[in-house]
Structure formats: C-alpha cells, structure tokens
Amino acid sequence: MEKQPRLLCSQLSVGGRVCDVTLSSSFLSWREVVDSSKKRTAANVYGPLKAAGSHCVPVCEIIAIQETEEDCPSTNVGKWQKVPQNPAGSNQHAFTVSYVERTLKHRWRCSEVTLHCPDRKLCLQWVQAIREQLALLTIRPKRLLVYINPHGGKQRGKRIYEQKVAPIFSRASITTDVIVTERANHARDHLKTEADLKKYDGVVCVGGDGMFSEIMHGLISRTQCDSGVDQSCADETLIPCGLRIGIIPAGSTDCICYATVGCNDPVTSALHIVVGDSQPLDVCSVHQNNAFLRYSVSLLGYGFYGDVLMDSERKRWMGPARYDISGVKTFLSHRYYEGTISFLPADGSVGTPRDKIQCRSGCNICQLPSADKAVYKVEDKNKDVWQVIRGKFLAINAACMSCACPRSPKGLSPSAHLADGTADLILVRKCSRLDFLRHLLRHTNKNDQFDHPFVEVYRVRQFRFTPRYQETDSELDLREAEGSSSKHFFTQICREHQACSCAPTHSSWNCDGEILPHGAIQVSVQGEQKWSKNIPMGNSSSEVVQS
C-alpha cells in the first residue's frame, strides 16, 4: 500500500477497544493499540492480536457516514430515549461508517463500524473529514431513474428492490424516481420519448436480460434520435449515450449481470452502483438489408438457442424453469439448419476464443487503444477478407461477452471480452445427439466446449448469416455448382413447391433472450469506444479491484 499523507489521526474506541484511527485521501484504517507492557499470551505471542485488530477500508468503498445516536431504555419513564453509548467508559460521541465488505464468490455486503470519540468536536471533525473525501468521488451517482419489471424471473423484482436495494441507496443518499413497468416496452418507450434524462446520473434496471435490453434500446435510440443519427444504416457511427445503466438482477438468466459482476446478487449490484463502478460493453448492431433490427450485448443464437427461446416463451408462467424444460425438448428434437455464414475475423492482438484468458475489470485487451485492437494492421494480408462457411448446423452462436450465468458459470465463450470490439462466433455443425450432449454438458464443467471436431469458433468483428431458404438464386446456383447435379434438380423442385414435405426448417435468432424472427441478418460489433459511456453500473470484478 502506497503511503498517503494523513488527513486525520486520533485514538478512538471501536467495540470497547482503543484504536489508532487514521484517514488519508485513500484509506480509513483503525488498529487496536497494543499495550507493549501487557504480558504476552499464547494467543498473541506470534503477533496475531495486532493483525486481527487492524482494519483498512478504501475511501472509495465507504458507502456512508453518519453521527450515531444509540437508544437505550430509560428506567424512570419506561420509554426509549436517545443517549450516547459509552462502551469504553470515557467517550460520549460516536459516528458510524458503512462500507463494502467482500465475501465469497464475488459477493459484496454492507458492513458497519462505529467509532466512539471523547468529545463532540472531534466526532464532528471526523464526520466532516470523511464527508469531504466522499464528496470528491464525483463518479458516484446522486440521482437515479429506476425501472422495475414486476414480472421478470420469479416475479420478485419489486420485493428485491424495496427490501434489498432501496435501503442501500437511501443510506448512500441517492435519490430515486421509481417506475414499476405496466407492460412490455414501457421502460423503452418512456426512455425514448418522455424521460427527462438531464435529471439523472444513471438508469437502473431491476429485471433480467430482456429488461436490460429494453432499457439499452431506449437509451441508444433516444441518443441517436436527439443527434440525428440514422440507426437503419449499418455503417453509421453511433453517438455514445451519456447515461450508465445499472443492473439489479431479478430475471431468469441474468447473464449480463453475472458475466460483468461475477454473480447475480442484488445487494452486490446495488453496492457497485453506489460506489460508481462501471464497465464498458461491446454492443452488436443487427440489421437486415438496410433495416435496423436490434442491438445485442450477450448472445445472438440461431438454431438451438433460438428454438429454446421460442419454445420457452410459451411457458413464461413456469418462471426460470421454462428454460430447462424447453432446453431438454429442443435437445431431443435435434433439428439442424442449413445456411451460409460469412465473417470478418478480428486481429490477433485481441487474443483468440481458446486462449483461456478471462476478461476482468481493467482487462489489458479491452484497454488497448481502439487503433490496436480488432482492427487490421496495414501489413496484414487478411485485411478485410471475408471468410465464408456453408453447412448444416445445430447452433450458430455469437457471444459478445462470455455469457456466464448460473446455468453455465464460465459461459458460452469463457474467454470472450466485454469491451474488445469483437464477438466469438461459435458454429456447432450437425452431429449426433450424444456428441451434442457432450458439447452442451461442457458448458457446465471445466472441460473445453470447443474441443470437438464438429465445433468451430472464431473471433470476429462482423458476420452475416443467410439461411439456405433465403439464399438468392445466384447464391444457390453457386452452392449447387459445388454440389451434384441431382441435388440441383432436387433443390429446384423444393423451391418451386414450397409445400412439399422436404421444406426447409426455419429457426429464429435469440437476441439477448428476445425472439428475432428474421433468418438472414448482418451483425457488426460496435467498437467499445463508441459506447464508453453507455455502461452498466455494478459490474467490475472484485478480484481486480482488490489487486
């Protein structure tokens, strides 16, 4: 720890023990004063007493400070009265500091420490000094617009917010305007046309990935509309949004929260929001010919994940279990899809989907200047060369981030980066049910899900997919030229007689958990630099923050 100039240093009492308490611009620390004349006991002979009595909290993780008034029963009136607590026998005044405590599995909790002072003047001096340091943390939000989806996940959004999140925001003196949505797209439409965004430092989404997607679409569309940018043009440079999005997980998969924070815990997310943590995310724009369809930040999946979603939407009443039922049903149906994928590979400097590097807050690859990442260097021979793959696939998935979630703790693409300007394109070719099951099960354990001969994975900047039934005549002719003449004859018949029994099977795209019925799409990963301000709050990895 770097030595910081002390702003304040006093002997105060903590839990009845006298401590040296120090405030610097970076840390608040307290250490029990050990009486060196005290006889050494078996417990402290190797020094554990001093270590055990020593605490250090980064100022940036202090949630709030307040003067403490403690209640105790008055003997004469039988009522509770406010009197200062005096555990050490001499001090009359106290203040309480609430701060972030890291627990297991990336979870954060709000802890408190009460420090007793010998006089009120000193107590006020401490409160003032800590408040002054907190006031310097300008990245912290003060006013938030909160949208709650009462029907997401297990329908607990409202309760989660009221019981777990609102008390933390209130302790941190964050003011909120709360809207409980009344219909799908309520939040999106409100953000797009009505909300007075100048009033807020951020938007909070209480719900799942679908709700996040609504809010993201609302904010992006509003920003482009205000700036006169045409979203339907695939090559248009998008204007960054000025507001961050915080996610309080209350959905069924909560993949965007899990993949950014490391867990789907509402208290952890609320604390990340309070301290002003942020993480840029890649956003994919999805178009069909020059028509804008949607944005995606997690999964774009055709075939297996599209079919799971389509089936599961009919079972919404089941809550999160719908995905398990539809997952098994879709797996058993074992449908495959034919089509053509073309993609622009990313530059090697952003790593590869199989390099086993995990993206974390402060990730080196995501912090590369945009000129060095995902963009080809002039001397690169493959500059802007589209690669084309045709075939029969069980699943075509593009993951802009790992897509880690409780069902798959390392995710669909464990080494995908949050903000590198690329997506990992995973092609699962037609294979036996047993092989596909082996592949799927590897999402739930430590084995490499890409280590199968029928799975290919590429890191890409852009891709296009055309299902075979939507291929143009010239594309089909090209394909047929590659195949046999009898096949050509057969295809001709099918194209002319749509009702025949060998009509091609269609899937839909699963776009962050929303159905996209269009088969043929063009996808571009918008470089993170365009979205550096459109960032979810509550999503840095605690491991990195600690280091």
Ligand SMILES: Nc1ncnc2c1ncn2[C@@H]1O[C@H](COP(=O)(O)OP(=O)(O)OP(=O)(O)O)[C@@H](O)[C@H]1O
């Ligand atoms: N008041 C509402 N009534 C009905 N639907 C709503 C309402 N508010 C939002 N929605 C829609 O509910 C859909 C699902 O919500 P959400 O993402 O919160 O939960 P989920 O689907 O259970 O979780 P996940 O997306 O993580 O799998 C979203 O597409 C959103 O547009």
Ligand SMILES: CCCCCCCCCCCCC/C=C/[C@@H](O)[C@H](CO)NC(=O)CCCCC
């Ligand atoms: C037969 C046993 C198979 C076991 C295989 C488990 C594999 C799990 C991989 C999970 C990948 C999740 C990707 C995230 C997608 C989200 O954007 C989306 C919206 O929330 N969720 C789903 O589509 C929900 C997708 C749920 C799929 C089951």
Ligand SMILES: [Ca+2]
């Ligand atoms: Ca990415």
